[in-house]
Amino acid sequence: FWRRRKLERMNTKIYQLNQIDEAAAALKRGELVAFPTETVYGLGADATNEAAVKNVYLAKGRPSDNPLIVHVNSVAMVEKYAAEIPDNARKLMKAFWPGSLTIILKIKKGALSKTVTGGLDTVAFRFPDCQPTLDLIGKAGVPMVGPSANTSGKPSPTTAQHVYHDLNGKITGILDNGPTRVGVESTVLDMSTDTPVILRPGAVTKKDIESVIGLIDLNHHKVGKNEIPKAPGMKYKHYAPSAQVYIVDDGTDWTTVAKWVSEQPFDVGFMATEDVLKGLNLPMNAVQFSLGKNVTDASARLFDGLREFDDQPNVKAIVTQAFPAHDLGGAYMNRLNKSAGGVHFDPQQVK
Numbered sequence: 001f002w003r004r005r006k007l008e009r010m011n012t013k014i015y016q017l018n019q020i021d022e023a024a025a026a027l028k029r030g031e032l033v034a035f036p037t038e039t040v041y042g043l044g045a046d047a048t049n050e051a052a053v054k055n056v057y058l059a060k061g062r063p064s065d066n067p068l069i070v071h072v073n074s075v076a077m078v079e080k081y082a083a084e085i086p087d088n089a090r091k092l093m094k095a096f097w098p099g100s101l102t103i104i105l106k107i108k109k110g111a112l113s114k115t116v117t118g119g120l121d122t123v124a125f126r127f128p129d130c131q132p133t134l135d136l137i138g139k140a141g142v143p144m145v146g147p148s149a150n151t152s153g154k155p156s157p158t159t160a161q162h163v164y165h166d167l168n169g170k171i172t173g174i175l176d177n178g179p180t181r182v183g184v185e186s187t188v189l190d191m192s193t194d195t196p197v198i199l200r201p202g203a204v205t206k207k208d209i210e211s212v213i214g215l216i217d218l219n220h221h222k223v224g225k226n227e228i229p230k231a232p233g234m235k236y237k238h239y240a241p242s243a244q245v246y247i248v249d250d251g252t253d254w255t256t257v258a259k260w261v262s263e264q265p266f267d268v269g270f271m272a273t274e275d276v277l278k279g280l281n282l283p284m285n286a287v288q289f290s291l292g293k294n295v296t297d298a299s300a301r302l303f304d305g306l307r308e309f310d311d312q313p314n315v316k317a318i319v320t321q322a323f324p325a326h327d328l329g330g331a332y333m334n335r336l337n338k339s340a341g342g343v344h345f346d347p348q349q350v351k
């Protein structure tokens, strides 16, 4: 029934980095504060405060069966809430924390509310590589839940302004640390089962993980049509801007793409690397967005670009450059595929 409750409207504050004390005080009062990380901005609440955690779902419009990541600033904090930390998990924490690897462990019975875990007997832990947020957790003195700070279904926020756009009036404040560095969300690794499974690819890759705990079956989890997804978040529509996104596969002739764009009766977002944009004669109805020099830049900019076109109602389609799906490219293509709903640009349709 709590889902029908309404949040009180308020003026959302932007906290500067010298106002972390104020942000921490708000968290301790059970209020919502968005926070930066190296991946994307998160929507923070005291993980031990049931009412506060419920408000996170309300503010995002997030289904209540989709569990939240618990952000910590020490392994000791994990020990308080996890049933146990297996040796391999400890090794991975040592190798990649602080950093973009979220680790799912069995939960200590009764240690955190059902609201945090969506009723599962596991919980996801993340130690972000972002000092202001580690300070925020330290000053609040509690672990902090943090889904990405976007409205459910929209691209994740990579700036404080993105968060403001989605959540202004619904949360107390946003701790502003400028644009995030990585731009795609953390790798989610399930270590609550015998065989670790990557539930969501991110900047910490399969190769990185195997270099620490040895070759094991780390197949990305793919959700079959009638299968229940392991990471509940995977079943929902994600990262979708209002316009239809078309993936432009590696090796596609970009002049064909430009020709197709010129034939459309509306504006088309054109997301590609500097190299591609430089060498092309873009039609008048193309609105370009540079993905930078390489896949690292592209990952950092993808969500920003998709969001920018949401503010331009004349843009009714977006063509976006693909990258080879290995290493960081795996995470980039995972997000791009979801935002496009698997739709690719088809050169055959251009005469």
Ligand code: TXA
Binding pocket: 037, 039, 040, 041, 042, 043, 066, 067, 068, 069, 102, 104, 117, 120, 122, 123, 124, 126, 128, 146, 147, 148, 149, 184, 185, 186, 187, 188, 199, 200, 230, 231, 232, 233, 234
């Ligand atoms: O980089 C990130 O991970 C960002 C920043 C803010 O830390 N956070 C983030 O949270 O992306 P969120 O809630 O948007 O995505 C977390 C994903 C969801 O797909 C959720 O279903 C899954 O992790 N997840 C969380 N707890 C889980 C659990 N116990 N078992 C399986 N999946 C879980």
Ligand code: MG
Binding pocket: 147, 148, 156
């Ligand atoms: Mg999210």
